Amino acid sequence: MVDWVARAAALTLPPGVFINGEYRETGAVRDVLTPRDGSTLGSVAWAGVTDTDAAVAAARRAFDRGPWPRLHPRERGEVLQRFADLVDAHREELALLVSLEMGKPVRVAYEIELRALIRTLRYYGELADKEHGEITPTVEGELSLVTREPAGVVAAVVPWNFPLTLAGWKIAPALAAGCTVVVKTAEQSPLSMQRVASLGVEAGLPPGVLNVLSGDGPVVGRALGEHPDVDILTFTGSTNVGRHFLRYSADSNLKRVYLELGGKSPNIILRDAPDLDAAADTAAWAIFFNSGEMCTAGSRLIVHRDVAARVIDRVVATAASWAPGDPLDPATRMGPIVDERSLQRILGQLGSGLAAGGTLRTGGSRVARPGPYLEPTVVTGLAADHPLVREELFAPVLSVLVVDSEDEAVHVAGDTPYGLAAAVWTSDLGTAHRVSRRLRAGTVWVNCYEEGDLSVPFGGVKLSGFGRDKSRHALAEYSDLKTTWISYA
The missing domain is CATH 3.40.309.10 (Aldehyde Dehydrogenase; Chain A, domain 2)
Structure with a gap:
């Protein structure tokens, strides 16, 4: 049986934000408190606008000039499968980080939260090369192709209540589709997702494909929402914050915004x-x-x-x-x-x-x-x-x-x-x-x-938002349909 208290005492916190395949220091730090007893776990680097710009720039370079969007989908799927294996190998460490940062019972974090992340990475790893294009009817001498292409840079703003499950629902289909990602963690849970990102690089994600920022929502979240180099923003959280992201999109580059918001089920x-x-x-x-x-x-x-x-x-x-x-x-x-x-x-x-x-x-x-x-x-x-x-x-x-x-x-x-x-x-x-x-x-x-x-989609209607996590439907949200019309007569 794991002695979780002893492991917690020996735990090393992720040192800072994760940009372009490495941890980085920033100009500010923030103490991380654990709701377990209100004590301070330690300090971590805290991102600002400059760090957000750096993370988006890394993701943009990785998308525009890097290999990830151009790999055969099967190869992307193989990386995601290795990613899942590494998360599984570090399951105890990650469960402990989740439990300490947001208070989830460590047994639940290990058995449910980490299981969900592992299964999500494996599911989209298996699905990555199963989505096909179309050839539509035309006349003699013409050919029409409909293909799905990676949509670009994705900003994923995730909540603290399931910091890895819900992040996984967003990053796994985005990565499988060939996108690059910047994750903004919740202020209350800045630790576990940073560690996951480092495992992604170990699994074979090129630098800049998966970046993680821990910082304040009105600063980092807003910077991502308004950033002209972010093509898609996906958010799980409160309805009020979801309204802000729609405004940020309208005031910037009209990026697609997918929202999973509150509930009173x-x-x-x-x-x-x-x-x-x-x-x-x-x-x-x-x-x-x-x-x-x-x-x-x-x-x-x-x-x-x-x-x-x-x-x-x-x-x-x-x-x-x-x-x-x-x-x-x-x-x-x-x-x-x-x-x-x-x-x-x-x-x-x-x-x-x-x-x-x-x-x-x-x-x-x-x-x-x-x-x-x-x-x-x-x-x-x-x-x-x-x-x-x-x-x-x-x-x-x-x-x-x-x-x-x-x-x-x-x-x-x-x-x-x-x-x-x-x-x-x-x-x-x-x-x-x-x-x-x-x-x-x-x-x-x-x-x-x-x-x-x-295999089934998850999302809401009315003030609970729109867009869907999970299933093939989520994979489609991170791609663009392109029509190529060829005249060969």
Whole structure:
């Protein structure tokens, strides 16, 4: 068994931003705090506008004059396969970096976060040479070719809640398509992706193909959004920041922008759910996993009145097994909130909901230990239009709404500006189809939650954004269609 605490004490942090195939120092440094106990892990180089320009210039050179876009797609796929092997070989180190920087339980980081990155690199490595062009019908003496060509320099701005999973969903298809990439990490998670980039070079990525910047969003993120040499920007994060990137694109070179934004996903349990206990246990998992810091978290439980008491009681009882603890303890299921500022915001919004008539069924308090830990929380009795019910909280806080019919459940589920994901629990196949069609969401789960595969796309509608991660559809987003018309008569 790994002694994670001992490994953490001996851990060496990545020394700085990663540009053109090497770590570099910058003009500024930033202390990295761990939510595990609020202590300082160390200092890392912190990027500014000059560093952003250097990273984009490296990516531009690698795209315009380097070998990567011109390699046979099979060769790019082979590099991605080696990349996956190296990530797998350094799985413990990377899991520890993820756990320390953002508080994810190290067992979850190892088993889920790193597994996702490895599988993503392998999937697109295998897919790289499977996308073909077209020959369209013409008359004698003419030939038309439709080809997919690498789109250029991609800026990927990624969040802290799944710093490697979500980065992998963006960099792997972009690299497979022949693009070069600049990743901007979240301020709270500047470590793990820098280490991954160095493994990419070891796997055979030419210098400048994959660059990683850690810096402030209003500085580095904006510089990437406005940069004339960035061809595509892909972002996962808040809706408000997504609006900024659209403005940056409009004010610069009209770069393509793909957004995966917030969510307030409804989890509907109807009275004919096939297994109420399983549905309730999954509802607890859907909000407490990753401390509720998921854009797809099932943060709104919508349950039919006939089964509400049983379901709510089961969720409340299950919450005890999600008591937060040390993320370096392999037995811990739920770690801390990412930082103190986020915890204070959550407590303020929770207090507002309770003042408005919400009933606290369990949790709601800060845990008495160093670090920003919050008890798993269940709130009932709030109106469907209360901000605690409608707005994304990014916390292990479940709002429960009781309904009297399928129609009411669908209406309440849709009464949100978001449309990322949803779920419905029913034994009736007709109900499953009907409700799934009526729910406006990028993903709808039936009798399960958060299930999926790399072969299916992920993304949202409404204020949850547009564009898709995962699947062949993501690969298409990083390429341009070119028509070549040949007259040979």
